Amino acid sequence: MNNKLIQRFVFLIVVLNFSFADAQNKVVVFQSDFGLKDGAVSAMKGVALGVSNDLKLYDLTHEIPAYNIWEAAYRLEQTVPYWPTGTVFVSVVDPGVGTNRKSVVLKTKSGHFIVTPDNGTLTLIAESLGIATIREIDEAINRRATSQKSYTFHGRDVYAYTAARLASGAISFEQVGKLLPESVVKINYQKAVIENKKLKGNISILDIQYGNIWTNISDSLFNQLQVHYKDVLHVIIYHHHQKIYEGDMPYAQTFGAVAQGKPLIYLNSLMQLSFALNQDSFAKRYNIASGNEWSVEVSKK
Numbered sequence: 001m002n003n004k005l006i007q008r009f010v011f012l013i014v015v016l017n018f019s020f021a022d023a024q025n026k027v028v029v030f031q032s033d034f035g036l037k038d039g040a041v042s043a044m045k046g047v048a049l050g051v052s053n054d055l056k057l058y059d060l061t062h063e064i065p066a067y068n069i070w071e072a073a074y075r076l077e078q079t080v081p082y083w084p085t086g087t088v089f090v091s092v093v094d095p096g097v098g099t100n101r102k103s104v105v106l107k108t109k110s111g112h113f114i115v116t117p118d119n120g121t122l123t124l125i126a127e128s129l130g131i132a133t134i135r136e137i138d139e140a141i142n143r144r145a146t147s148q149k150s151y152t153f154h155g156r157d158v159y160a161y162t163a164a165r166l167a168s169g170a171i172s173f174e175q176v177g178k179l180l181p182e183s184v185v186k187i188n189y190q191k192a193v194i195e196n197k198k199l200k201g202n203i204s205i206l207d208i209q210y211g212n213i214w215t216n217i218s219d220s221l222f223n224q225l226q227v228h229y230k231d232v233l234h235v236i237i238y239h240h241h242q243k244i245y246e247g248d249m250p251y252a253q254t255f256g257a258v259a260q261g262k263p264l265i266y267l268n269s270l271m272q273l274s275f276a277l278n279q280d281s282f283a284k285r286y287n288i289a290s291g292n293e294w295s296v297e298v299s300k301k
Helices: 003-021 038-053 069-082 123-128 154-168 220-224 283-285
Strands: 029-034 057-060 088-092 104-108 113-117 133-134 194-197 200-205 212-219 232-239 241-251 261-265 274-277 294-300
Touching: 003 133, 029 038, 029 069, 029 154, 038 057, 038 154, 057 069, 069 088, 069 123, 088 154, 104 123, 113 154, 194 220, 200 220, 200 232, 200 274, 212 220, 212 283, 212 294, 220 274, 220 294, 274 283
Parallel strands: 029 057, 029 088, 088 113, 241 261
Antiparallel strands: 104 113, 104 133, 194 200, 200 212, 200 294, 212 274, 232 241, 232 294, 261 274
């Protein structure tokens, strides 16, 4: 074999190894609606470590409200971008466990991997980070041994097991299963837009500890209203298109810019438009929640 052929061969091996290793930084991050009251989360981690003791296992959260696929979708979008490329996430909020919903691994354009049922959980991450590839998990290969008769704990038997095999290098991404079209099951919600000098958006989540309202309206979109600190804005909040709240509040840099108990608009830590009461719960006082069925309108007075 001449030198040029050897160089090409070595180059090919390097490229293949790089491609194979992009999911194998040995980090797995778990999310579920299981809570920590029993051994479900521990069982998933035990299965992962049974695949490889070299894995590093972390938690995103296990306090997603039961069956709340929307919040699972939001927490992924909130968190995934801050983890190193190649990290494998397991998200198990699966009210349809055992039914014909697909079990998939999505590779984002940023190089992260999400192991989850395709039931709406991927709605936001697919939009924000983009879909590079999706594969359906082949349970004939990627399923914990002796679990074939278990139909209600795919988080342990399929998702944790597959994620561990992928993250550890026991399998390549191609060995997860067959290639699927680059689309996911989506939850409908109010996208953030500006129409006729009026901002429209969704209540993505609550800042639960304090009862603040977080929307999906970005600072760049908000800036199109040309608002300055202390300007007063008109806010309407809807649930299933029914008006729940309507009021005026100033745009403020800090909570202390208004009197205790008074409302304000501010940009949260994700630089998204939010509503609060200074040292009180906006959500509790006005019975506001979050999710795809909640929407807001904001305009200048």
